[in-house]
Amino acid sequence: MLEITPLHYTALSAALFIIGVIGVLVRRNIIIIFMSIELILNAVNINLVALSSQLQNLVGQVFVVFVIAVAAAEAAVGLGIIIAFYRNKETVNIDEMSLMRW
Amino acid sequence: MLEAAVFYTLAVLILGLGILVISARSAVHSVLFLVVNFLLVAILYVTLSAQFVAVIQVLVYAGGIVVLYLFVVMLVSLKRAPEQHADTRRLGVTGAVLAGAVLLEVIGIVVSGAARSDAPAGARGAGVPEAISDPMLNTEQIGWVLYTEYLIPFEVASMLLLVAMIGAIVLAKKNL
């Protein structure tokens, strides 16, 4: 218990991942759903960094840099879509985003 | 002993803040909890002697992406909260069941992976320089791997960022 192995980090990462999944499934505010997705990406990053330092191989950390770049792109475009949608429909409830066009 | 204490403290705080992020009533509070969560994850990276990734985490996530979220939350000032007219109880049950299924799957993967932990040497990837565990060289070594082995993915990632930037401007601007 007192010795920290990669399995501990994997467990932490899995728990954070699950919290993110619950957030995506339960919340209806699309901004909070986006934040839950960020939590999921962070869970993956924790895994990558922990295993990278365990295997003494830097590729995991390089991948974290790529994941962060993708997260930044996702946030920019996603929030742009939210703003455009809000301007038309005055809501950020994901249940009301069911129209194919407006 | 110290390592274990630090890890468990960080783990409890990270998970607790994660739960607060998805359960807070006000979206602004959610964003605040998310920032603190990301800062704690950065500290976790430092304990794993990955200083460069830790600093990038603070700089890009906490200092960049979450500021964007905060702006959008403040711009989208809601007259009625989205949760008010949804059947939250049914959603909660469905969400918990689905998340439980994912949890079982993840536990299965972890356990079966731990059972054969002696991964073959080839899993390390060919031709990749191995890290020397000297924290003073972490940034330099990441630079070497990023700009030699992963140069083309790096260029593609920067292209992706450019496209995202243009896309965000096109989406958000009322009339170009």
Add this chain to the structure above:
Amino acid sequence: MLETFIIPLLQIAVLLNAVLVAVTFMVLMERKVMAWAQARLGPMRVGPHGILQAIVDPIKLILKEDITPVAADKWVFTVAPIMSLVPALVVFSVVPFGPDPLYYVADINVGLLFIVAVTSIGVYGIILGGWSSNSKYPLLASLRASAQLISYEIAVTMTLVSVILTSGTLSLVGIVEAQREAGVWFGFIQPVAFVLVFIGGLAETNRVPFDLPEAETELTGGFHTEYSGMRFALFFLAEYANIIVISAIVAIMFLGGWMRPFPNVEALAFLDLIPPWIWLIGKIFLFLYVFIWIRATLPRYRYDQLMRLGWKVLIPIAIGNLVITGIVKVLV
């Protein structure tokens, strides 16, 4: 035990107290210099030539009533000043006041990135402070302030990259040592970067001529209008601590940090009698003086001019400087 805990804790205690005292005296210095620039006397009542004003002001702020507006989000309203002050103070942990480990708390291999990253957290205090007050002028001011901060951060960071290319290291101690080896301050190798970082620093600390977020004539007082007493003092401290941080970064990166002028000239060796930390503090105060001098001299920008300067002038120059530095680095 002694080296891992006690000495760093002592260093942190000394550093924090020094910064806080420096801030109170900087406020006095600002009032005095502004007064001289405008042919006034400035504070004269408390102590000889008003020197004790620096002690009386904090006491007044501590004793004042601490008001929370009724419609404010109380939790966020309390957290915002803390989120603004803590990053400003954390940054000092990597500022080296001398060549020896006794003069700095930590020398990390990502020092400069650490400073950029931690200062970028400070923007939360501004946004949340303005939002949680539930009042329109603070909200407008905080949106202005954060947009300005984010825009100029890009230009400053891009410029710092070209200095990193010249020095070949991110560690602040390493950057000063690189200047000793080059035999010249980077301010002379990278004059464009020097000017850009200084202008960007003015904008990031919301100083004149970029003090749009605090434009009294339009916004009554900025994002901290609804704050009073000690919570206002925390914002105030954060603002001035940030000014000292910017001055320290510019002094370390472009004026040789703790080194005396002309470190390679033997004839000037007598200057080494002055300890290194005094050299750095002297350089910092030189920049503080310039900040105040600019405040007493220049008028304020209009908001669209400010944004145009940031995005259409400073960022292209920063990118051009970076490209030229890279080309020179490859050729030489």
